[in-house]
Amino acid sequence: MDLSAYTPYMLSLLRIMVGALLLCHGTMKFLGFPESEHRPTLFSIYWVAGVIELVAGGLITIGLFTQPATFIASGLCAFAYFVGHARKDFYPVLNGGEASVLFCFIFLYFTFAGPGPISLDALIGLFGSSTPQ
Structure with a gap:
C-alpha cells in the first residue's frame, strides 16, 4: 500500500501538533493554562521565551508565516537546550x-519543507506554499 499521496497532509498535521505544543508553553506562562507555577518576570529571558512561544506557536499552528516562525522557534529551542540543559x-x-x-530539529525541518497544504500560507500563497497536486 502506497501512502505517499498523504505525505503533504501528514506534514500539515505534524506542523499543527508541534505548533500547538509550543503554543501550550506560551499559554502556560501567560494565561495560566494549562495550570502551572511558571510565571516569568516581565522582560526576563523566560518572559521573552514565552512571548516567542505564544506568537510563533500560534502562527505555526495555523500555518501563517510558517517558515520565518519555525526558524525563530528552532533558534529558541536550540537556545533553551544550550542555556537550560x-x-x-x-x-x-x-x-x-x-x-x-x-x-x-522539527522546526528547522519546517523552515525548509514549508507548512504543507493545510495552512493559511498555502491558502493565500505565501512563501511558495503550494496546494497538493
Missing part, C-alpha cells in the same frame, strides 16, 4: 533536553 550533562537523555532538541 547542556550545562547539566552532555547527553540529552540525562540532562532533560530531548524535547528541546527534537523541537529544534
Whole structure:
C-alpha cells in the first residue's frame, strides 16, 4: 500500500501538533493554562521565551508565516537546550533536553519543507506554499 499521496497532509498535521505544543508553553506562562507555577518576570529571558512561544506557536499552528516562525522557534529551542540543559550533562537523555532538541530539529525541518497544504500560507500563497497536486 502506497501512502505517499498523504505525505503533504501528514506534514500539515505534524506542523499543527508541534505548533500547538509550543503554543501550550506560551499559554502556560501567560494565561495560566494549562495550570502551572511558571510565571516569568516581565522582560526576563523566560518572559521573552514565552512571548516567542505564544506568537510563533500560534502562527505555526495555523500555518501563517510558517517558515520565518519555525526558524525563530528552532533558534529558541536550540537556545533553551544550550542555556537550560547542556550545562547539566552532555547527553540529552540525562540532562532533560530531548524535547528541546527534537523541537529544534522539527522546526528547522519546517523552515525548509514549508507548512504543507493545510495552512493559511498555502491558502493565500505565501512563501511558495503550494496546494497538493
